[in-house]
Each structure stands twice: as C-alpha cells, then as structure tokens.
Amino acid sequence: MEQYNYGVIGLGVMGRNLLYNIADNGFAVAGFDLDAEKVKELHAGATPGTMVTGTASIQDFVAALESPRKIILMVPAGKPVDAVLENITPLLTKGDIVVDAGNSYFKDTDRRIADLASKDLHFMGMGVSGGEKGARRGPSIMPGGDLEAFKLLKPMLESIAAKVDGEACTAYMGKSSAGNYVKMVHNGIEYAIMQLISEAYDLLRKGANLNNDQLYEVFKEWNNGEMNSFLIEITRDIFQQKDDLTNGYLVDQILDKAGAKGTGKWTSEQAMEIGVSIPTIDIAVTSRILSAYKDERVQAAKLYSEKQITKPDNVELFIKEVGEALYLATLISYAQGLALLVKASEEYGFDIPLKDVVKIWRGGCIIRSVLLEKFYSAYTQDENLTNILLNKEISEIVKSKIKSLRNTAAYAVNNGISSLGLQTALGYFDAYTTESLPVNLIQAQRDYFGAHTYRRIDREGVFHTSWGNENN
Ligand SMILES: NC(=O)C1=CN([C@@H]2O[C@H](COP(=O)(O)OP(=O)(O)OC[C@H]3O[C@@H](n4cnc5c(N)ncnc54)[C@H](OP(=O)(O)O)[C@@H]3O)[C@@H](O)[C@H]2O)C=CC1
Numbered sequence: 201m202e203q204y205n206y207g208v209i210g211l212g213v214m215g216r217n218l219l220y221n222i223a224d225n226g227f228a229v230a231g232f233d234l235d236a237e238k239v240k241e242l243h244a245g246a247t248p249g250t251m252v253t254g255t256a257s258i259q260d261f262v263a264a265l266e267s268p269r270k271i272i273l274m275v276p277a278g279k280p281v282d283a284v285l286e287n288i289t290p291l292l293t294k295g296d297i298v299v300d301a302g303n304s305y306f307k308d309t310d311r312r313i314a315d316l317a318s319k320d321l322h323f324m325g326m327g328v329s330g331g332e333k334g335a336r337r338g339p340s341i342m343p344g345g346d347l348e349a350f351k352l353l354k355p356m357l358e359s360i361a362a363k364v365d366g367e368a369c370t371a372y373m374g375k376s377s378a379g380n381y382v383k384m385v386h387n388g389i390e391y392a393i394m395q396l397i398s399e400a401y402d403l404l405r406k407g408a409n410l411n412n413d414q415l416y417e418v419f420k421e422w423n424n425g426e427m428n429s430f431l432i433e434i435t436r437d438i439f440q441q442k443d444d445l446t447n448g449y450l451v452d453q454i455l456d457k458a459g460a461k462g463t464g465k466w467t468s469e470q471a472m473e474i475g476v477s478i479p480t481i482d483i484a485v486t487s488r489i490l491s492a493y494k495d496e497r498v499q500a501a502k503l504y505s506e507k508q509i510t511k512p513d514n515v516e517l518f519i520k521e522v523g524e525a526l527y528l529a530t531l532i533s534y535a536q537g538l539a540l541l542v543k544a545s546e547e548y549g550f551d552i553p554l555k556d557v558v559k560i561w562r563g564g565c566i567i568r569s570v571l572l573e574k575f576y577s578a579y580t581q582d583e584n585l586t587n588i589l590l591n592k593e594i595s596e597i598v599k600s601k602i603k604s605l606r607n608t609a610a611y612a613v614n615n616g617i618s619s620l621g622l623q624t625a626l627g628y629f630d631a632y633t634t635e636s637l638p639v640n641l642i643q644a645q646r647d648y649f650g651a652h653t654y655r656r657i658d659r660e661g662v663f664h665t666s667w668g669n670e671n672n
C-alpha cells in the first residue's frame with residue numbers, strides 16, 4: 201500500500217487548502233472528512249502530479265500514513281476535536297504525532313497534550329492564519345509545544361508557510377499550548393483592527409459623505425503607503441464589489457450584525473484573567489455583540505433621532521487625519537495584544553519569543569502589515585520589551601499621529617458617530633502614558649467602605665484609615 205507523509209482530517213475551507221499546499225510542496229498527503237463528498241472530490245482539486253488521496257474510512261486513513269504518523273486536524277474547535285481524537289487514538293502507535301491546527305482553546309490543548317502523552321502519543325497545538333487563500337498559497341503558522349514533534353514537522357512547515365524576504369512565516373511559539381495562545385491573540389488583534397477600520401469607514405461616509413468609489417480611492421492610497429496591510433487591502437477591494445442582486449454595491453446590502461466564533465472573546469477573557477489591559481480588543485468584541493441588537497438599535501435611533509452631523513471644514517485634512525488616527529489606533533491595538541503575550545508567557549511558562557511572533561506575522565496572516573517590520577525592529581533591539589509603546593522609534597511614530605487621533609475622536613464624539621475603538625485606543629494611550637492616575641481616590645473609597653487598605657507614596661507598608669467622622 202502507498203505510504204503518505206502527512207494526513208489531514210477535516211477537508212473544509214482550511215483543511216482542504218492546507219492539504220493541497222503540503223502536496224504542492226512535494227509531500228504525499230492523505231485526507232479524511234466525515235463528509236464523504238469532500239473526500240470524493242479531494243483528488244480532483246489537487247495540482248496534477250501531486251500525491252493526494254482521500255480515504256473512505258478513518259481506518260484506511262491511519263493505515264495509509266508512514267510511521268511515525270503525522271496527522272493534522274483542521275476541524276472546528278471544541279467537541280469535533282475530541283471526537284476525532286476519540287476515533288483515532290486507538291488506531292495510533294507509540295510516537296505518532298497529532299497536530300491540532302484549528303482555533304482551539306489553549307486550555308483544551310493542554311488537556312489533550314496530557315491525555316495523548318499518557319498514550320505515548322505526541323499532541324501539538326498550532327495556529328494557522330491566512331484564511332482560504334493563505335492556507336493554499338502560504339499561511340503564517342504558529343506551532344508550539346512538543347519540541348521533538350516540532351522538529352519532525354519543521355521542514356514541511358517552512359516549505360508551506362508564507363515567505364517574507366525569503367524567510368518562512370513560521371517559528372516555534374513556545375511550550376505547551378503557546379501555539380494556540382498566540383493564534384488566539386492574533387485573532388483578538390484582528391478583531392480590534394477590523395473594528396477600527398469599520399469606524400474609519402463610518403467617519404468617512406457619514407462625516408465626509410464619501411461614496412464607495414471615493415472610499416476605494418482613499419483605502420487604495422492608504423494601502424500604497426505606511427498603512428499597507430492585508431486588512432486595508434481587502435477593505436479597498438470590498439468597496440469595488442458590485443452586488444449581483446441589485447444595481448448597487450454589495451457592502452451596502454450587507455446586514456450590520458457581526459458574527460464571531462469565539463477567539464476574540466477568549467482573548468478578552470484571558471486578559472481579564474491574567475490582568476492585562478486590552479481595551480481596544482475588548483471593545484471590538486463587545487461591539488460585535490452590540491451590533492446584534494439590530495431591532496433595539498432601530499427603535500433607539502428613532503427615539504433619539506436629533507443627531508446632526510456637521511461636515512468637516514477641510515475634507516482633505518479630515519481624511520488625512522482619519523487615516524492617521526486609524527494607523528495609530530491600530531498600532532495601539534497591536535501593543536495591547538503583544539503585552540498580553542508578554543504576560544501570558546510569564547504566567548503560563550510558555551517562553552513565547554515575541555521577536556519571532558512579530559516576525560512570522562509579517563506575512564501570510566490576516567493581521568500582516570508593514571507595521572510589523574517596525575515591531576520586529578523594536579524586539580530585535582530589546583527582546584524583553586514589555587510594551588512596544590516603550591520603544592523609542594515607536595514613540596516617534598505615536599507622537600507624529602496623536603493629534604490626528606485626538607481630532608478624529610473628538611469629531612466623532614461631537615457628531616454622535618460611534619467610535620468605541622478609536623476612543624478606547626486613545627484612552628488606553630492616555631492612561632498608559634500618565635504618571636499619576638486618579639486611582640488614589642478609588643483606593644481611598646475602597647478603604648472607606650470595605651477596609652480594603654491602601655499603600656502610600658511617602659512610606660512603605662499597608663494602611664487602613666477610619667474614614668470620615670462617627671456621624672457618617
Ligand atoms: N476559515 C478560516 O478562515 C479559518 C479557520 N480556522 C480554524 O480552522 C478550523 C477549521 O475551520 P474551517 O476549515 O473554516 O471549517 P469548515 O467547517 O470549513 O471545515 C471543517 C471540516 O471538518 C469536518 N469535520 C468535523 N468534525 C469532523 C470529524 N469528527 N471527523 C472528520 N471531519 C470532521 C467538517 O465536516 P462537516 O462539514 O461534515 O461537519 C468540515 O468538512 C477551525 O478551528 C477554524 O476556527 C483557522 C484559521 C482561519
């Protein structure tokens with residue numbers, strides 16, 4: 201029987217394309233899916249001359265793989281991953297490797313690592329980003345955990361990953377479930393940037409009255425400059441997409457309720473759990489939730505309909521400032537996500553190499569952007585940087601754009617245009633760069649009502665005061 205180098209379980213959007221990518225790079229790959237149609241169609245979609253086979257049963261799939269077996273799972277996170285593991289582990293032998301390449305929750309990965317280790321099997325969590333096209337042509341790949349298994353997979357991962365300056369967009373992300381954790385935070389940042397872009401769009405269409413053709417031109421110009429990134433590029437193209445069902449543009453026909461699969465929420469929950477401030481990511485998650493209140497929003501819009509939008513005096517300057525505000529708020533969102541990775545690395549003992557994280561995000565992934573080059577340079581100067589806002593070169597960029605972020609945020613507030621992402625990015629920046637915050641008052645209040653104690657600025661120790669007088 202023919203022996204295949206790799207096996208992929210889950211032949212949906214990502215799995216099928218990742219499988220073809222592996223095969224395009226000279227490896228023989230077998231695929232399996234619960235859906236027999238997907239298995240049947242697999243071979244037909246492969247590049248002619250590549251070694252690809254769809255197997256009819258999980259037994260045939262396991263039997264088709266060379267030893268040690270290297271199996272990549274690309275099924276939805278949660279129960280499907282456990283269901284696959286339940287089916288295949290009895291068929292595997294000592295030393296076989298299972299890699300979960302989906303968006304699995306990192307704590308599930310920790311549990312599965314322990315479970316498979318007890319059966320002498322290797323289990324790894326590996327983030328993959330790039331969507332359908334990235335999976336096929338070169339994604340950013342974030343493997344973590346089992347080093348022995350990683351070393352066996354490394355040559356294949358380096359050949360299928362996106363390349364920037366000839367370097368593969370994949371690297372070891374750290375111990376245990378670090379691969380899934382890094383991908384989760386990648387998605388949190390993705391949520392924040394998408395929220396910010398949507399706010400810039402809203403300001404330009406409602407403030408400057410730009411139509412889709414004009415929006416296309418603005419985003420085209422932005423993408424040709426320092427804001428060059430995958431998300432700005434696809435946004436540019438979205439403004440050009442005509443609708444098949446009407447005479448207009450498709451974007452104008454799409455219902456304003458955003459979906460979410462969970463990675464953004466996990467990022468926020470995690471940040472709360474380990475005590476990291478990531479307000480722009482939090483607000484992006486909650487904004488998608490708020491978008492779902494469509495009926496209530498329609499009702500409320502009627503009730504509070506007195507919003508008057510004043511056109512900016514200088515539309516050209518306004519557009520420039522919105523662009524700079526978006527650029528800076530995006531930078532601040534990366535800063536929040538990367539700060540979360542720094543803390544998580546300590547908290548969970550992941551040993552995440554931040555320099556490699558930003559290096560492999562430069563290509564292939566959804567949040568790839570030329571800004572990542574600047575972060576890479578920052579971490580090259582100091583691998584222990586706790587927040588990229590503390591880097592000198594980054595601070596120069598921030599200082600050059602902050603006025604635009606303030607003006608844009610103020611315009612949005614004064615004209616009643618919702619801009620939660622921009623406001624929180626600015627608010628985070630202002631708090632992070634404030635030497636003396638007013639939380640001395642919060643500490644006083646906590647001690648007043650709950651004897652929670654406080655510390656002083658002029659001497660060591662923990663203090664409690666009997667506040668007010670007896671009549672209070
Ligand atoms: N789409 C994207 O852009 C990205 C997705 N991801 C992650 O990759 C993973 C896969 O996503 P995606 O490809 O979009 O999902 P799809 O739903 O397109 O594909 C998943 C496939 O897995 C199959 N499947 C489910 N359970 C089993 C099982 N027990 N045994 C065998 N096959 C099974 C499904 O079959 P059936 O349809 O019959 O249930 C389906 O064909 C998810 O974790 C996702 O979050 C990561 C990066 C980007």
Ligand SMILES: O=C(CO)[C@H](O)[C@H](O)COP(=O)(O)O
Nearest residue numbers: 303329459460461462463566
């Ligand atoms: O991982 C991805 C991109 O990096 C997936 O596309 C994911 O589904 C995006 O998250 P959501 O569906 O919650 O917007």
